[in-house]
Amino acid sequence: MADLQYQINTPDPLLREYVDSFWLLHNQSHQEKTVVILPDGRIDLFLSRSSTEPFRLTLMGIGSQPDQAVIAPNSTTYAISFKLPAVEYIFGEPMANLLNTAQTLPPGFWGFMEADLQHFDHFCRKASQLIQSKLPAETDTRKMDLFNRIYEAQGNVHINEVSQQVYWSSRQINRYFNQQFGLSMKAYCDILRFRAAFPQLKEGKLFPEEGFADQSHFIKAVKKLAGVSPKVLNQNPNGRFIQFSTLDGQ
Structure with missing residues (x-):
C-alpha cells in the first residue's frame, strides 16, 4: 500500500509502563482505503482529519475481533497507543464499555487541537509531557x-x-x-x-x-x-x- 505513509515513535522510558507507542498514518491517495484492523491489545487515542472529514478526537478500546475500517482519502491520523495500566492510572475510568468499539471525544480533550496534526514530533513531545503530568503518585x-x-x-x-x-x-x-x-x-x-x-x-x-x-x-x-x-x-x-x-x- 504505497499510498500509506506510516511512522512510529517509542515513548520515553518514564512512560513505557503506560504507553506502547506514538504513530502516524497518512493516506496520500485521493481514494479511500478499506482495511482490516486486527486485535493487538492496545487502547488508542486518535487525532484525525481528511479532505472529506473534519478534525476529530476518538478513543478506541481493546479489540477482540477483526474490524473493517475505511481510511479516508488525503487523511492524516496521529495516535497514542496505550497499555492497560493507563486505563486506571492515566484516564482514571474503566473502558469495559469500549470493547470492540470507540467513542468520539469532545473538542479540546487533553488540550489536543487540529494544529497538533502539523508536525508529528511536536505532537509526540506534547503528548509525552501531558501524559507525564498525569502519572500517578502511587500505584498498586x-x-x-x-x-x-x-x-x-x-x-x-x-x-x-x-x-x-x-x-x-x-x-x-x-x-x-x-x-x-x-x-x-x-x-x-x-x-x-x-x-x-x-x-x-x-x-x-x-x-x-x-x-x-x-x-x-x-x-x-x-x-x-x-x-x-x-x-x-x-x-x-x-x-x-x-x-x-x-x-x-x-
Missing part, C-alpha cells in the same frame, strides 16, 4: 507487577501461576480485567500472543514458534482473532490487513 504494586509479567511474556502466561507470583487471586484478577477492560485476563493474553506472532506470519512462518502448544492451537487462535487462516494473513491480499502492511515500521 500487585497490578503493576502483573502487567509487567504479562507484557514481558507477550501474553504467554497462565493466570493461576502468575496470581501466585503477584499475590493476587485469579478470581480477583479476572474481576478486575472484566470491570476495567471488558474481557478476561486469558482473553487479553490470547490477543498479545496473537500480536507477537505478526512478524513470523508476515515472513511466511506458519508454524508457531512459541506461545502456542502446537500448530492446531495456533491456527485456531489466528482464525478466531483474524477471521482468516495464517496463510491468508501471510498473503495479505490487497494489503487489507493494515498491521501487516505497516509491520516494517514497527
Whole structure:
C-alpha cells in the first residue's frame, strides 16, 4: 500500500509502563482505503482529519475481533497507543464499555487541537509531557507487577501461576480485567500472543514458534482473532490487513 505513509515513535522510558507507542498514518491517495484492523491489545487515542472529514478526537478500546475500517482519502491520523495500566492510572475510568468499539471525544480533550496534526514530533513531545503530568503518585504494586509479567511474556502466561507470583487471586484478577477492560485476563493474553506472532506470519512462518502448544492451537487462535487462516494473513491480499502492511515500521 504505497499510498500509506506510516511512522512510529517509542515513548520515553518514564512512560513505557503506560504507553506502547506514538504513530502516524497518512493516506496520500485521493481514494479511500478499506482495511482490516486486527486485535493487538492496545487502547488508542486518535487525532484525525481528511479532505472529506473534519478534525476529530476518538478513543478506541481493546479489540477482540477483526474490524473493517475505511481510511479516508488525503487523511492524516496521529495516535497514542496505550497499555492497560493507563486505563486506571492515566484516564482514571474503566473502558469495559469500549470493547470492540470507540467513542468520539469532545473538542479540546487533553488540550489536543487540529494544529497538533502539523508536525508529528511536536505532537509526540506534547503528548509525552501531558501524559507525564498525569502519572500517578502511587500505584498498586500487585497490578503493576502483573502487567509487567504479562507484557514481558507477550501474553504467554497462565493466570493461576502468575496470581501466585503477584499475590493476587485469579478470581480477583479476572474481576478486575472484566470491570476495567471488558474481557478476561486469558482473553487479553490470547490477543498479545496473537500480536507477537505478526512478524513470523508476515515472513511466511506458519508454524508457531512459541506461545502456542502446537500448530492446531495456533491456527485456531489466528482464525478466531483474524477471521482468516495464517496463510491468508501471510498473503495479505490487497494489503487489507493494515498491521501487516505497516509491520516494517514497527
